[in-house]
Amino acid sequence: MSPTLVLYLVTVLIWGSTWYVIEFQLGVVDPAVSVAYRFALAAVLLMGWLVARRQRLIPPRHAWKHVAMVGTFTFSTNYLLVYLATERLPSGLVAVAGSALSLMNVLNARVFLGQAIRPLVLLGGLIGVSGVVLLFLPELRVDGLTGKAAVGLALVMLSNYSASLGSITVQRGAKAGVPLMPVTAWSMAFGAALMVGVALVRGATFRFPASVSYAASLTYLALFGSVIAFLSYFTLIGRIGADRAGYVAVMIPILALVISTLFEGYHWSPAAFVGLALAIAGNLLVLGPKTWRKRAADPASVTAL
Template structure:
């Protein structure tokens, strides 16, 4: 298995399951409190791992702008919006709506990084997104576009914008040689601090629910969903760019819907099966060996193995 494929599968398998696991975080405390707990714990785990391996924990001076922006966009705003959306929508629907991240990454890489939009990548994205739309339609007909469904969908779209902007800054940092692990750890810490401020502004109470499901889901989301998956994803960005790395978001909802089928009773329609086939075909176009090879002018250094 190639390193790129390994990173891709790691991000997809972990994040495909986190949409459902987030359900166990809701209702006990304010979403901003849960996000603060999640990334505060993740930051401690990652920094502890760096110390145990004798690696540097403090990023270089030129990395702190990236740390702050990635913390604000990726590890706070993005996830607060996701948690708020999950309060209003089934986890599978949130995952499907989150797939718009792939095309947003392509467009933002063009706007902010002046990267050309590769025809095959764009074609794969359009094919994949058409599949996502078909997967989305049955859920949309059931929930409608009024009330909670409309608000939840808007929240997910805003979270996609925030996540995409964070990815752009990660790619900029890769080109500047910003070390991935310490920058990610401090970005998580920064995001957690921001969420503490948001929670206080919302009048939230900081308490820890005496629930095994809450503690176990928090541990999974912090270690696997936050540390391991994000390191795999950010490493993927450093190797192949934010546009193509963002296409993990096309496969994630498929796994999320499979999990939703098993645990939440999601019902597959003919449109859903066709959408699954199109989404897989789009990913094959985007992540095939020929598209992994980047033009020399667009090559970003790998920041972690």
């Protein structure tokens, strides 16, 4: 098996499974506390990796504003909203709804970076969102527009927007010569600190549950989901380019729904099958050949959890 294929499979398998693993973090401590634990541990692990590799650890002075913004949008707000959504929805649905991030990236790149929107890319984003809505129809019919499914979908969409703002910040940082790995590590630390503040405001209790499932899921999310998968994905980008590496975003929601079906008892309907197909087709258009747009997808544009 080629190293490139190994990197691709590692990235998909880890990020496709993290949606379900989040379930083991819920109902034990406040979601903000879990997010704080996760990224505090991930930051320490990533910083340790940088030190072991004798790579730069401290970002330059001009990069700290990027640290604060990525920490706020990507490694705190985004994940808190996802955890809150997963309290209300099967993890597979949350993963597919997360694919709407591609459309938000396109729109925000136009607003904040002045990038032109190619027609096929916009069409792909709209098709993908239509697929997400169709996938949620059975849930919405049961709970109505004010039920947990609708609230969960709204939370995922807000998390997508937050993650998209983080992606825009990463793109701007790349143009400014901001070193990606140390900024990612310190952004995780910043996001963890921010979640500590949110948890205190929410009146949450900081305790570490004496539960094997909680400890194991936290370790998996921090080590594999937040460090190893990112390193694998960035290495994959270096081998085959960001545009081709971005196709992991097509496989992640499929794997997440398969896992949700096996372990959460998710029930498929005709609308769900069509919705998933449209969501995948939309992502394929957005992540299509470079001739469809001016530049390839950025490293932060994939839905990673």
